[in-house]
Amino acid sequence: MNRSPNFDRLASVYRWMEMATFGCALWHCRCRFLDELRNCRTALVLGDGDGRFTARLLQENPHVRVEVIDTSKAMLRALLRNAGVHRHRISVHHADARQWLPGTSHYDLVVSHFFLDCLSTDEVTALAERLRPCTSDQTRWVVSEFAIPAGWFGRLVAQPLVTSLYLAFRLLTGLRVGRLPQHRSALSCAGFVLDQDFPSLDGLLVSEMWVRALR
Ligand SMILES: C[S@@+](CC[C@H](N)C(=O)[O-])C[C@H]1O[C@@H](n2cnc3c(N)ncnc32)[C@H](O)[C@@H]1O
Structure with missing residues (x-):
């Protein structure tokens, strides 16, 4: 397994980098299913960075x-700060999700916004297989990701853009992964099934809701 990336130095500027490059598009992607998450009681959020989504989830639910x-310790500190008065409902694990063992917890919500792209396809499969026993038929897994759509837009715009993002993150954080994982096949392999799917920005972004497959 390669070394964990270090997002510490981006914690204070991450939000502004995002706004400068994508405006509100990533935020809309993260919040696409928020209304459907009001009944969740136990959530696992993978790599939420500065915690803007977690703060919103806690406010809404x-x-x-x-x-x-x-x-990233700095991201976790920012996340707790952003959660404000709701921070007592958060437990943080400063850990690499590729090695973290979930124990006997049960989650009715798993969230990964722009996080699976920090992993390889095999790592996404392994993570999803480890999480599956902590889920039930009611569990939803919400995913936001970049994608390369078919056609000229994918070839000429999305692919070069995603490649340059990976290059920037390699320089800034030491991220070793250099291309998007096949997260759909990885989650399917691990026993999850795609329930809802909303592309945006001509297919450059996807918001997905996954549930457990019947076995
Ligand atoms: C690209 S940022 C995404 C942040 C946020 N979820 C968002 O929607 O923008 C990736 C986040 O995942 C964390 N991260 C990256 N690889 C990780 C790993 N293997 N285990 C745990 N966290 C990781 C980083 O520290 C960072 O906070």
Whole structure:
């Protein structure tokens, strides 16, 4: 397994980098299913960075308790700060999700916004297989990701853009992964099934809701 990336130095500027490059598009992607998450009680948020989504989830859902995993201490500090008065409902794990063992917890919500792209396809499969026993038929897994759509837009715009993002993150954080994982085949392999799917920005972004496949 390659070394964990270090997002510490981006924690204070991450939000502004995002706004400068994509405006509100990533935020809309993260919040696409928020209305459907009001009944969740136990959430696992993978790599939420500065925690803007977690803060919003806690505001919208007064009953949910959230566990967060992130390798960046600075991101976790920002996340707790952003959660404000709701921070007592958060447990943080400063850990690499590729090695983290979930124990006996049960989650009715798993969230990964722009996080699976920090992993290889095999790592996404392994993570999803480890999480599956902590889920039930009611569990939803919400995914936001970049994608390369078919056609000229994918070839001429999305692919070069995603490649340059990976290059920038390699320089800034030491991220070793250099291309998008096949997260759909990885989640399917691990026993999840795609339930809803919303592309945006001509297919450059996807918001997805996954549920457990019947076995
Ligand atoms: C690209 S940022 C995405 C942040 C946020 N989820 C968003 O929607 O923008 C990736 C986040 O995942 C964390 N991360 C990257 N690889 C990780 C790993 N293997 N285990 C745990 N956290 C990781 C980083 O520290 C960072 O906070």
